[in-house]
Amino acid sequence: MDRHKELTAAKLPDDLVVDILSRLEYKDFCRGKCAYKAWPAFSSDPDYCKKLPNKVTPGLLFQGRNKSAIPLVSLFQHIGEIDGILADVPHYEHLELLECCNGLVLCKYSSSYTTPGICCFVVCNPATRQWRIIPDTHSKTDDPRYVTILAFDPSWSPQFYIFNFHLEHIHGLILGTSKLEIFWSGSSTWLVDDTWDCDISVSHRSHIFLHGILYAETTGQVVLLEGLEEMSDGTLPYHWIIDMPSDSFYVGTFTHGCLGKSSGKLHYALPDDDGRSIVVWTLDEYAYGLWTWVVKCHLSMADAFGRDDFIHYDNGGEDGEGNWFWNCDLLDYRSRLGERPRFPL
Structure with missing residues (x-):
């Protein structure tokens, strides 16, 4: 840093420095604190810390079936549950959580203040506490x-x-x-x-x-x-x-797969028909406008859960034929153990 600029910045009053730092994003604020030895002390000052950027707490938004408040469960054990993360949104007490996508949350609400039969959408950013009400589009959204x-x-x-x-x-x-x-x-x-x-x-x-x-x-x-x-x-x-992948049709009639993304490509995951692995396909373009599914890998269920025999076929049909119904008792296996499955890192 230039010596003249360093001396000039050092002469700024603390209140003015804090006001400047408060306008930064959290990541930029962390970088800026390295410029002067005195700046990190602002974060521990009870008067200044409220004005400075705060770290966004990663977590999981959820809502009960009774359409209760939408809390945030932190991924850090010492923080726990955070209530009122969307409390600044109008009609917060009537919000119903619909969707989340890359940090944005889609909710709908209806109350005595809204037109009967109309349910309004609102998009929220829990990190910035900003929201936007979407124009009404149709009735009977429920x-x-x-x-x-x-x-x-x-x-x-x-x-x-x-x-x-x-x-x-x-x-x-x-x-x-x-x-x-x-x-x-x-x-x-x-x-x-x-x-x-x-x-x-x-x-x-x-x-x-x-x-x-x-x-x-x-x-x-x-x-x-x-x-x-x-x-x-x-x-x-x-x-x-x-x-969908042609070899996924049979199992796909009994259970649902999952779409995801990795390395900029679309992936699809579904349990294998033997119940001992999860098959992951990737969608590749082999010609302009023509796509094909390619098997990417098989994930071992034994590595993830410690066993691979909780998926099986039930006999059925008029003649008692085997392989008539594909069944999975994964949830029952977890409840008997009383713990969550451990996945390899």
């Missing part, structure tokens, strides 16, 4: 015929997206998707895409947002939505379908 997904990837865009799928519902059966409503945070309106094939049934199960593309699981397939960057011109994104 109806199971709607699947709502939040998508946010700060490495791709500072904007977030909300996808609201309307499912075709006849005589209690969900037959497909009738239309899709999309909200983009760069505007204050919803765009409506009513060109969806009624055979596509987007589920509440696994989905992921990667490189500006939404991957949402359906029955035996994954639907992709891309072209979101064109929404600033009012252009709707387009969607298309890829099949």
Whole structure:
């Protein structure tokens, strides 16, 4: 550091230095404390520490079935549970947790202050205590015929997206998707895409947002939505379908897999049909617009849980044929032990 600048900064009053440091992000503040020996002492001063940036506590947001308050359970044992993490959001006592994506939280609320039959969405950032109320879009949001997904990837865009799928519902059966409503945070309106094939049934199960593309699981397939960057011109994104790995169809009829991302690629994980490992596929593009699933690895269940015999087939059918029903007693195994399974690091 230049000697003249060092002397000038050393002459600044402490109150002014604290005011400057308070405007930094926590990571930048930690770096700035290394510039002068006196600056780290500000963090232990009871008057100054309240003004300085605080470390964001990583944790798990959850809500009970009774739609109670949404606390944050810290990942650090000495901190425990933090109540009121979203207490600054309007109608906090009526919030229902829907989705989380890369630090943003999607909630809905309804109360005596809102129009009957209308449920409002709000997107919150628990780290900064900022929130944004989303314009109303439809009524009866509590109806199971709607699947709502939040998508946010700060490495791709500072904007977030909300996808609201309307499912075709006849005589209690969900037959497909009738239309899709999309909200983009760069505007204050919803765009409506009513060109969806009624055979596509987007589920509440696994989905992921990667490189500006939404991957949402359906029955035996994954639907992709891309072209979101064109929404600033009012252009709707387009969607298309890829099949799940062909060797996952049998087990996939009995249990659900999980979509994830690693090394910038989409992955899909599902228990193997022998019950002794978890198969992980990666989605690779072998030609323009053509994709294929490639087996990435097998994760040993014995290494993760200490045993691999808690997944089995039940006999059934009219003739008592074997391999009729694929069953898993993992939860029962955990409850008998009274402890959580230990995973290798």
